[in-house]
Amino acid sequence: xxxxxxxxxxxxxxxxxxxxxxxxxxxxxxxxxxxxxxxxxxxxxxxxxxxxxxxxxxxxxxxxxxxxxxxxxxxxxxxxxxxxxxxxxxxxxxxxxxxxxxxxxxxxxxxxxxxxxxxxxxxxxxxxxxxxxxxxxxxxxxxxxxxxxxxxxxxxxxxxxxxxxxxxxxxxxxxxxxxxxxxxxxxxxxxxxxxxxxxxxxxxxxxxxxxxxxxxxxxxxxxxxxxxxxxxxxxxxxxxxxxxxxxxxxxxxxxxxxxxxxxxxxxxxxxxxxxxxxxxxxxxxxxxxxxxxxxxxxxxxxxxxxxxxxxxxxxxxxxxxxxxxxxxxxxxxxxxxxxxxxxxxxxxxxxxxxxxxxxxxxxxxxxxxxxxxxxxxxxxxxxxxxxxxxxxxxxxxxxxxxxxxxxxxxxxxxxxxxxxxxxxxxxxxxxxxxxxxxxxxxxxxxxxxxxxxxxxxxx
Amino acid sequence: xxxxxxxxxxxxxxxxxxxxxxxxxxxxxxxxxxxxxxxxxxxxxxxxxxxxxxxxxxxxxxxxxxxxxxxxxxxxxxxxxxxxxxxxxxxxxxxxxxxxxxxxxxxxxxxxxxxxxxxxxxxxxxxxxxxxxxxxxxxxxxxxxxxxxxxxxxxxxxxxxxxxxxxxxxxxxxxxxxxxxxxxxxxxxxxxxxxxxxxxxxxxxxxxxxxxxxxxxxxxxxxxxxxxxxxxxxxxxxxxxxxxxxxxxxxxxxxxxxxxxxxxxxxxxxxxxxxxxxxxxxxxxxxxxxxxxxxxxxxxxxxxxxxxxxxxxxxxxx
Numbered sequence: 001x002x003x004x005x006x007x008x009x010x011x012x013x014x015x016x017x018x019x020x021x022x023x024x025x026x027x028x029x030x031x032x033x034x035x036x037x038x039x040x041x042x043x044x045x046x047x048x049x050x051x052x053x054x055x056x057x058x059x060x061x062x063x064x065x066x067x068x069x070x071x072x073x074x075x076x077x078x079x080x081x082x083x084x085x086x087x088x089x090x091x092x093x094x095x096x097x098x099x100x101x102x103x104x105x106x107x108x109x110x111x112x113x114x115x116x117x118x119x120x121x122x123x124x125x126x127x128x129x130x131x132x133x134x135x136x137x138x139x140x141x142x143x144x145x146x147x148x149x150x151x152x153x154x155x156x157x158x159x160x161x162x163x164x165x166x167x168x169x170x171x172x173x174x175x176x177x178x179x180x181x182x183x184x185x186x187x188x189x190x191x192x193x194x195x196x197x198x199x200x201x202x203x204x205x206x207x208x209x210x211x212x213x214x215x216x217x218x219x220x221x222x223x224x225x226x227x228x229x230x231x232x233x234x235x236x237x238x239x240x241x242x243x244x245x246x247x248x249x250x251x252x253x254x255x256x257x258x259x260x261x262x263x264x265x266x267x268x269x270x271x272x273x274x275x276x277x278x279x280x281x282x283x284x285x286x287x288x289x290x291x292x293x294x295x296x297x298x299x300x301x302x303x304x305x306x307x308x309x310x311x312x313x314x315x316x317x318x319x320x321x322x323x324x325x326x327x328x329x330x331x332x333x334x335x336x337x338x339x340x341x342x343x344x345x346x347x348x349x350x351x352x353x354x355x356x357x358x359x360x361x362x363x364x365x366x367x368x369x370x371x372x373x374x375x376x377x378x379x380x381x382x383x384x385x386x387x388x389x390x391x392x393x394x395x396x397x398x399x400x401x402x403x404x405x406x407x408x409x410x411x412x413x414x415x416x417x418x419x420x421x422x423x424x425x426x427x428x429x430x431x432x433x434x435x436x437x438x439x440x441x442x443x444x445x446x447x448x449x450x451x452x453x454x455x456x457x458x459x
Numbered sequence: 460x461x462x463x464x465x466x467x468x469x470x471x472x473x474x475x476x477x478x479x480x481x482x483x484x485x486x487x488x489x490x491x492x493x494x495x496x497x498x499x500x501x502x503x504x505x506x507x508x509x510x511x512x513x514x515x516x517x518x519x520x521x522x523x524x525x526x527x528x529x530x531x532x533x534x535x536x537x538x539x540x541x542x543x544x545x546x547x548x549x550x551x552x553x554x555x556x557x558x559x560x561x562x563x564x565x566x567x568x569x570x571x572x573x574x575x576x577x578x579x580x581x582x583x584x585x586x587x588x589x590x591x592x593x594x595x596x597x598x599x600x601x602x603x604x605x606x607x608x609x610x611x612x613x614x615x616x617x618x619x620x621x622x623x624x625x626x627x628x629x630x631x632x633x634x635x636x637x638x639x640x641x642x643x644x645x646x647x648x649x650x651x652x653x654x655x656x657x658x659x660x661x662x663x664x665x666x667x668x669x670x671x672x673x674x675x676x677x678x679x680x681x682x683x684x685x686x687x688x689x690x691x692x693x694x695x696x697x698x699x700x701x702x703x704x705x706x707x708x709x710x711x712x713x714x715x716x717x718x719x720x721x722x723x724x725x726x727x728x729x730x731x732x733x734x735x736x737x738x739x740x741x742x743x744x745x746x747x748x749x750x751x752x753x754x755x756x757x758x759x760x761x762x763x764x765x766x767x768x769x770x771x772x773x774x775x776x777x
Contacts (some may be wrong), residue, residue, distance in 0.1 A: 209725065209726075263616045424548070430725075434639070435728065456546075
C-alpha cells in the first residue's frame with residue numbers, strides 16, 4: 001500500500017471508529033428488565049465504595065442472600081461514591097436520565113426529582129405485600145416523600161440534630177461529661193474552657209460554607225423556637241430576635257471568647273476531619289455524625305457522646321430533622337417496582353436484616369446502639385423488634401446517647417427551596433464567623449431580602 | 460501562431476498530477492469531496508468532536524435558557540429565566556467579584572509573567588533550570604496547587620506560611636480567605652502562581668525572536684534597561700502581549716476552581732462568588748438548570764462582545 005493509500009485507510013478507519021463510538025454512546029437499551037423466563041432485573045445505587053470494605057461486603061452478601069430467596073430477581077448494584085447523594089453528581093444524573101431503576105435521594109430532593117420527571121408514583125405498590133413492615137413505618141416519614149397524595153419514595157433513614165461532644169476534651173477541660181450544656185450560655189462557657197486547652201482546639205465548631213452554614217442556621221433557629229419561612233412559605237421569617245440571637249451566640253463565641261478556632265468557612269468534611277483529629281469540643285449534628293467521624297475521619301466511638309440540642313433559656317424548642325429514601329425511576333414495569341420494593345424491604349426495613357443486621361455489625365467497626373434511625377412508629381411491632389436487637393447487640397456505650405434519646409426535642413422539617421435558602425444563609429453565618437465587625441442586623445436584612453427575592457422568583 | 464502555455468503548479472516530488480487538474484473549474488460537490496477525501500475524512504473527526512462537545516451543548520444551553528422544566532414538562536418561557544436570574548440577589552455581586560478578579564489578575568497575573576520572562580531572558584546561565592522552576596506549578600493539578608495554598612499558605616492561624624512570614628517581619632497577620640477584603644487578592648496570587656509558567660514560556664519564546672541588533676542599537680543610543688524594555692521589548696512582543704491579554708481576560712472571567720477550593724464556594728460574605736460559581740450553584744444546588752443556562756448565555760455574550768472589541772482593535776493596529 002502506498003503512503004496516500006495508508007493515509008486514506010487511516011482516515012476511513014478514524015471516521016468509522018468515531019461513528020461507531022457515537023452510535024455506541026447514543027444507543028439506548030430497550031431492555032425492560034424482564035426476560036422471557038420471568039426474571040426481573042433492577043439496578044440499585046448507593047452500593048458502598050471499595051474503600052468501605054466491610055460495608056461493601058455486607059451489601060454484596062445481602063444481594064446474594066436476597067437473590068437466593070428471590071430466584072426471579074437480579075439486583076445490579078451501582079456505586080455512586082462514598083456520599084450517595086453528592087448534589088452536583090445527583091443533579092447531573094437526574095438531568096441526564098442516568099439514575100438507576102431504584103435511586104437514593106434526600107428528603108429535600110423530592111421537588112427536584114419531580115421536576116426532572118424521573119420518578120414514578122409508587123402509591124399502588126407500596127403496601128404490606130411488598131414491604132411487610134410498611135404499616136410500622138412512621139407515617140410522618142412517608143408524608144415527606146408524598147406529593148399531591150402520591151408516594152414517590154420509600155424512607156430508609158431519618159435523623160434529628162443534637163449536641164455532639166467530645167468526652168475526652170470535656171474531661172481535660174474539667175467539665176462533667178454526664179452533665180453536658182443545656183443552653184447556649186452553657187455551650188459558650190464550656191467552649192471557652194475547652195478552647196483554653198490550646199493546641200488549636202475549638203471549643204465549639206460550626207459550618208459556614210457550601211450550604212451547610214444555612215443548614216445549621218436553620219437548626220439553631222429551630223432551637224430558639226424560630227422558623228425560616230412564614231406559615232404560607234412565601235416570605236423569610238428569620239430576621240427577628242431569634243435569628244439575631246443565633247448569630248449573636250456564634251459571634252460571642254468566635255470573637256468574644258475566641259473559642260471557635262481560627263479556621264472558618266468549614267463544610268461537612270472539614271468539621272468532621274477536625275473532630276476526628278480531636279480538635280473539636282462540641283458541634284451540632286445527628287447521631288450518625290459520630291459514625292462518619294469514626295469510619296471516615298479516624299475518630300473513636302468511645303470519645304463521643306450526644307445531648308439534646310440546647311435552647312436559649314432552657315430546653316430547645318425544636319430541632320432540624322431530615323433523612324433519605326429510595327425513589328423509583330419512571331417507566332419501570334410493575335414487576336420491577338415490586339422487585340425494588342422487595343429489595344428495600346429486605347435491606348432497609350426489616351429488623352435483623354440489612355441495615356438492621358446488628359449481629360453482623362457488632363464485631364465490625366460500625367456502630368450498633370445509636371438512637372437513630374427512628375424509621376418505625378412508636379409502639380409498632382417493627383420498632384419493638386429493632387430496639388430489642390439494637391440493645392442486645394450494642395457495641396458502643398449507649399449511655400453516651402442516653403440523654404439525647406431520653407430528652408426528645410420536637411422535630412421540624414427543612415424549608416421549601418432548602419438548598420437555595422441555605423446558600424443565602426451561608427453568607428450570614430460566614431459573616432459572623434469571619435468578620436469581628438460584622439453587623440448582624442445588616443447580615444440578616446440582606447439575607448431576608450435575598451430569600452424573599454428567591455421565593456418571589458420561584459412563585 | 461503563438462502557443463500559450465500555462466505554467467504547471469509545482470508539485471511535491473513523487474506525487475502524480477491529479478487526473479482532474481486539466482478539467483474545467485466547475486466541479487460537483489461530490490467530486491470535490493472525492494478529490495479531497497483524505498483531508499475531509501481527517502477533518503470530520505475534529506468537526507464531530509466540536510459539534511458534539513462544543514457547539515451542540517452551546518446551542519442546547521441557549522435553547523434551555525428560554526425554557527423551564529417543571530414536573531418533567533418543558534415549556535417555553537421567553538425571557539423569564541433571564542429576568543429571574545438578573546433579579547437574583549447574587550447576580551450583581553458575582554459580576555462585581557468577577558470583574559474585580561479580572562482586573563487584579565491583569566495587574567498581577569499579566570504583568571508579572573512578562574517581567575519574569577524578561578528577567579529569565581537576561582540570565583546567561585541556568586536558563587533551562589530556571590524555566591523548569593517557573594513552569595513546575597503548571598504541572599501540578601490545579602486542585603492540588605489550590606489545596607496547598609488553602610491549608611499551607613493561607614492558614615489564618617499563625618501556623619500558616621504567609622502569616623508566619625508576616626509575623627517574622629513584625630507585620631500584622633491576615634485572615635486571608637476568611638477576610639472579605641483579602642479573598643480576591645489571595646485568589647489572584649494563587650491563580651498567578653499556578654498559571655504563569657505557560658505565559659512566561661510564551662513570552663520567552665517571543666523575546667528570543669527579537670533581533671539582538673535592536674538592543675545593541677538602543678544601547679549605543681544610550682538606552683537603559685527600562686527604555687530598552689519600553690522601546691524595543693514591548694513593541695516587538697506587542698502581538699503576543701495583546702493575544703495573551705485577551706486569553707487572560709477570557710480565562711479569568713471564567714473564575715471557578717479558585718472560589719470552589721480556596722473559599723469553599725461563596726467565601727466570607729459572598730466575597731468569592733464568581734459568575735461561573737453562580738452558574739454552578741444554580742444548576743447543581745438550586746434545581747435551576749434553566750436559570751444556570753440563562754446566566755451561561757449572558758456570560759457568553761459578554762465574553763463574545765469583549766472578543767469582538769479586541770479583534771476590531773487589534774485589526775486596526777495591524
